[in-house]
Amino acid sequence: MAVNRPLRDYGLKSERVLWRGKGPSSFEDEVEGLEQRLGLTTLEKAVAWAQTKSMWPDTFGLACCAIEMMAIVSARYDIARFGMEAFRASPRQADLLIVSGRVAHKMAAPLRQIYDQMLEPKWVIAMGACASSGGMFNNYTTLQGVDKIVAVDVYVPGCPPRPEALMEGIIRLHERILAGIPPAYEVRGVAS
């Protein structure tokens, strides 16, 4: 969207009429700044902006972290303000896989299947200590970190992480996308 002439030229003279000698108001400065920003929008920046504003997560709650993930959907830590309250049950309709909980080796195959079924671009948040690294369960049956089978973008530590901590992880993911960093599977290959 390119704006040819400043809005000042279209009107917005009322303040000057009433108050001779007054300089541009803060509103006009903001408008000018906005025009300059929007005037430089490229397609990629617009696409990145759209991707972050309604990134739909997949229902992949496994264990305790899933309860805190449900808490960010609830009213106090409302995730709907980021446009993410629509948790899709089908991975084909989801953009974000929040792996919340410990992953047993038996569950690793379904996890990989769900990840494969998601359409690109897709992002993965490893929520909690168990998804990031196996957590306190360093044993025969727990996958020591979900990044062994999927490519993870953001790791959120905690056992379980507070809803605010998960929200910080989500916002950092948004900032990565807005900065232009590609999703993890492009950076690291299909699995790291």
Added chain:
Amino acid sequence: MAILERPAIYEGTRIPSPIPTVLQVPDELREGGDILQVNFGPNHPSTHGVLRLIVDLNGEEVVGLEAVIGYLHTGFEKNMEQKTWWKAITYPERIDYVAFQNNEYVFVAAIEKLLGLDIPPKAVWMRTLLNELNRLHSHLVWLGTSGLELGAISMFWYAFREREQILDLFELVTGYRMHTRYFQAGGLAEDVPRGFYPECRKFVEWMPKAIDDYEALLSRNEIWLERTKGIGLLSAEDAIALGQSGPVLRASGVDWDLRKAEPYLAYDQVDFDVPVYPNGDVYDRYKVHVDEMRQSVRIVAQCLDVLEGMEGEPWIVDDRKIVLPPREELHTSMESLIHHFKIVTEGYRVPEGEVYVAIEAPRGEMGCYVVSDGGPRPWRVKFRGTSFVALEATATCMSNALVADLIAIVGSLDTVMGEVDR
């Protein structure tokens, strides 16, 4: 135990045979009709976690059912054998991750039974209060998610609003919202902080109105009644044979609650009722949960009355061989320093023996079987997960069920997959 006078829910037994936990398609149906085998896979929005159900459908009717579990098996029991008794207390909390303090308590109670400790009254009452707050938390999560699955999405928001208040109380006392690790062998980890009792009072005054809200939303709601009345019948004899306990057993007409039958903590000193309903259907399980929430609020209020008069009392037992000394003493007393070092690095020793402790967790009888060899580490710890046993009843409840009822029934059994797979 009394079984209520009730209409005969069904004659005889509905437990399938030869395998009690698998509903098998009768042969004539398999040859004649078209049976569709559907996989309710581990990743499903309505199965309360990673449960896999292999369901055979004849049209809309469920004629075959098998539950496959193990997708969350974390090896708790083996991990706990590697840690000292003190460090192992963090593990049981994650087993039933919704009623975490009940799990902590059952393991700590087993250690205390082996040690033969006398817990100070302040710790007893505080543990009772926290266990009941946890019961409220667990029932709220159940109510919210059950409502969500059956379409009553508003239930989720209301239940989680109160849940946030309970988690604020936990954070005030213990410093963390979930998985609080507040119980030690011998009492509590730290004294009750200032300001907790007034906050808990405010919550206790608010909660009954919130429960009234939930009942107003669901109890006489026509859609809820249609979807839950007469669904998932389980008779008292079948429930006992299948080892059910807790709300499922009480909704089938059996008046059995470990808090009354085998009182532990301060439950013999508080006044509360145990709700029992005669028809073993999903609606009765819902009613049992809601009534239990009201009783829990009563218990919390009574615990507060007692605790407010207990300022300055000890919160942990005096035995320095098991309990860390207060930090101020470490500067002046050599014995305190040595004991602190030995308890933290090597761990305290628990006498040889085996015990089984069972409590009334929100889902039913949660048990912990501990074998000690006299050393600083447990030899064997086994948790009787309530949900593990509750899932065995899915096949029995599922006779004459439709696909839509499947979700209601599995939800009403109140399973948490962490307990099932451990």
Added chain:
Amino acid sequence: MPGYVSEKEAHGEQTVVVEPGQLVEAALHLRDEEGFSFLSDISATDYLGWGQKGVAGYIGTTTGRDLNRPAAQGFQILPELKPKRFSMSYHLLALRPGAPRLRLQVWVEDGEPVPSVVEVWPTADWHEREAYDLMGIRIEGHPNLARILMDDDWEGHPLRKDYPIGGEPVRFSSEE
């Protein structure tokens, strides 16, 4: 009681040991005659290496140390030896006031089967499958003895004492 071997009372709990061959008769006797209609739990325990680590034993009590017990602080105190490698404990409960509990125990060696009590208490189904899956105790007469918590093609029985804890060594960033 059929198959009775011994009984023990400790920590307020009663344990009755029976012969594995007569477990089902003992179970029926307990359920029908004594009223233990509720099976809480079946726990399998592996006692391989029991008493060999030489733990010093409990040092003190809440009321003081027992100074008259010989060798109270050395490594001479060993826990009492167990008859066989595995024990299967059946925790029973009678649903009447007073909540009487009983632990029914059988002892078996590696490879010796234990008869199934599914006919007596249907809830034993999954508990016995778990004992087979995680401990490797073969249950005879079970209608569906298959792995329940581990993968179907998993080799080994994880909760045995000779099965390693597994996992990975933890890497520290200063080592790189």
